Amino acid sequence: MDNRFDNAKPNSLIKENSPYLLQHAYNPVNWLAWNDDSINLAKKEDKPIFLSIGYSSCHWCHVMAHESFEDTEVAKTMNEKFINIKVDREERPDIDDIYQRACQLVNGNGGWPLSVFLTPDLKPFYVGTYFPKDSRYGMPGFTEILNQLSQAYTHKKSDINKTTSEFVGALINTSKDILNNKTVEIDKTVLDESALNLLQMADFIHGGFGISPKFPNVSNLLFLLRYYDISSIEKFKDFVILTCEKMIFGGIHDHLGGGFSRYSTDQKWLVPHFEKMLYDNALLVILFSEMYQITKEKIFRDTVEKTLDYILRVLTNKEGIFFSAEDADSDGEEGKFYVWSKREVTSIIQSPLHQNIFCEYFNITEVGNFEGNNILNIRTSVEHLARKYGLDVKEVNNIIAVNSTKLFDIREKRIKPQKDDKTILSWNALSISAFVKGYKITGKEAYLKTALTAVDVIETKLKSKEGYLYRIYKQGKAKILAYLDDYAFYINSLLDLFEVKTDPRFVELASYYTDILIKHFWDEQENNFYYSSDLHESILTRTKVLYDLALPSGNSVSISNLIRLYHITGKNNYLEIAEKMMKGSISSALDNPFGFGWLLSSTYLYVKKPTEITIFSKDDKSDMIDEINKMYIPNGIFSILHEDNLSETLDQYNLFKNKSLIKEKPASDFAIICKDFTCSPPLTDLKKIKDILSSNSSKERIK
Template structure:
């Protein structure tokens, strides 16, 4: 790697700083970079990722730390790096482009574009050398440069065509949203429930096949469905999924917290990143699952996640860091897995045998290499049943097994703590903190633990004190003493939910007042006065190719779904019908999309369920 830093050394993003010593002459996304592209008559090579992304690391090591690849990038392109978590507006725009062009998406996201920000080629991970049917960087870069030099008109026409196709795609969404909408009814929710249950994996829990994402909003919707209609299948699907995720490798059995997703259908083999948003939304699902079933393991799981977040993600300021990496010492999952030999070294023969039986460890290992499927000798600790069931199978008293298990966990956790830890992305994001504040405050009520409310209040105080725009609005990111990037819809909507939950947990009207202010600003900055609903970015934000308006619930609920949920809750807590009217206008804006495929909008459907049963938890 080059010892001379590039322009990223002046940035705050941990992801950009990871690339500050690459031999690639990276620029951050700014007008200077695009002006340089115009001045030097070069296309822009845009690379989007995030600091805890495994495949981003792979591409960095293969290509961006390689002198040969760097020379081609520096000679023929203006290389630009973007942290998708710092600039979700840029990421979502060009991810939409990638999906339209290739039918797929993911990170790292690679886009070749003109100096006017119009894309003409898009891909995800690109290896250095051509392999596995993927064209490599050393073959692709010369090809793109040749086209730029010899067939410029074709490239520019393609870029114009792609940009126009993007505009038509977005405008088509907006027009469809604006068409006359039949009122959403209970039948829409019937279809959402039926679609989810059709995809439910009764054997392993979760929905669909591998890879499996937690998608807690699916569970929250089914819990509301059960509460309103008594649908037993909905509750059974939630119980099975919550239990399977808690017992499986998706959950860190030693340190608490959930990994990002499972690569297999059994929740055993995770991608080991730990994201703040997953901790926030999953604790909400476990808390509501505990309320619905009385299963103490669900409450215990929520407490374990709260403990993890406070121990490992809490900033000195009181707010929460974004994520922990999957990799350490260049290997995914190395921090988390154990060989049976290591168990013996740490625990001794007798306790190691119990740990191996308890956590399903084998001499050959259960952690399979993703590319080959071969055992690595390492084990992902996981359970096959709750301790009560395991105690019966082992012929041990439950209390004895619990005592010995807790002692084993403590010793393994202590030993693991002496390993090289995964990288932590220590930036503070307003939207993810809003989700965490909401879950902590809700947990304070469900678990009757006011300390959780105090932790939530401290985080909210930090966000509101350090991440405010001059007009009282929010910045999106804070790190190393700097608040930056004007807030997006998700920041306002998630913080609105967090403040409303804090008000309910503490009965402090100051949080309700702050929520009102934030909701007012959200409506002023993001509301589409022509068609209804909220845009992702404010009207005075940096101009990109199009202004997106998304309601689809992905890994986290969309900004519009959060806003709908929050506005309805604000209306209920204040009695102000203006907020109800705004929520009703959102139904008009998005009713066609939701009615056509309600499965894609399950958090929005949570708000709809609450409409049909106002007494349901909100």
């Protein structure tokens, strides 16, 4: 019997604007959004809550929806026995974090869709992720679970209450148990031990960490680059180069359209989970930009440009801010948009020579590498193909480029993956930083303009009358007060922008939002930030995210923000707070460096100490600026001064005291380099500037 619904009337989710919630607006389930009315209804009717959490590009969310939530018989049971609430995890990460912790406590892991059964006072008594409609492979069926839990809630309240009490007690302790609070001296030995421990998890054959699935883990790779910078030990840099090249050559990379999928399901980066997330692509741009600064290899610059151009083409709205993601599925199949049969490819490429070169380069075969089709991935070099076919490298590159364009044009006519068109502040902030990084290594004004426009939109559209930031924006409406990572990543992006466009406005905003964090998110007892503010609604417990997940920890990013702001503004309390945070968390990074990559990068900045590079130029563009922007100086605090931005506002900041008043300025561009309160004289010789900045002991070179 087919229980699919047909032309169902919309449920209350039709009033929402989250793409994920709207995907379920025509389910026969009486879905409600998370709000006081929904929760009060559960209390009034004394029904348990079924809470379903997911996001729009989640493959298994779609599977469970199709199997269960679109089934009229399953929906009937849900509607009769439960109050059913849908939550978009990307809108409400605070809710997701609480109940993910509950799932991990019980099952040892979590994920999406997250399926949680709650009492009307929001206490969990049963948790899981994906449930099939009917039991299989040892997994309980969703229908069976619904009936059993409804009966238990009605007839075994004492058992339910005991379970919820245990859950809540354990949940409250999860935030406290993350940090071990041992006293550790914050010095280079912390970085030495953490880097060595992290490298023990490395895959030196295929790059990345562990076996499968493989995620980019950008925070850890960025730390290893910084450790290479402070130690000069080549193997740390070489491992990051290997990992970056494997990702770029692999199937996780969209070789035709640009951008990267969220993770690889295998060890070799071949078969991705095809969804593309804005934050992954932003973080990878930051990583590849730094790889270009270190190696000057064209592949990294090209990948940065291709990825940023993908974001501009696909994930940028008309206002100039960024959408969230593209789905893994199209036309009902995961990856269908991206894969090719060899027959398709050879029918598009007419020349036999071109066919051979293109198919060899992208490893396209009759058998295929993904369910009979081919995921494009690079297994051979252009140089090898040039030798094999008696061509020069330029000709082979042209053959690959021309035919890639042909396939891309054909692919554009396919049914495209659904786009999650909401704007998330934290992900947009990472993208602003990515466009700044891209601008630094390419000099492309369009990238800088994109970053500046995004800030303008955030300041005008995602800010409340009271001066607080919102997390979500869509179709002219902003909602949900911003969380820690929204503020932390945005402050970071403002400081990044300040380094290429030295407008005091960016420091003023960064300081203003940092003060909001300190006032509304700070935990005086544990010396770190809560994930939600004291302005947010109170749920079960106020959690903290102290380790890196898919995104860096807002706490760890805040430490580097505070250090940078201290060196710009001279405000001692910023440094004092950063030091308290590091002292309270660094021992946990020693125990588990894999979860604290960004914290270790922030610690690197503190240990090595920033080098201040102030360039005096006619405007924001010059050969000197261009050359310094392409250098790898991860502890650099940059600024550019010229007649148009010299002001009393800048002079009030520690970084600029006396610098703008320098007499007898050289006629050409010059730089002043400062470290540990020691500054160089004005330097006009670019070679000498590079020599000082490339030294690990720049203070000695300044003298």
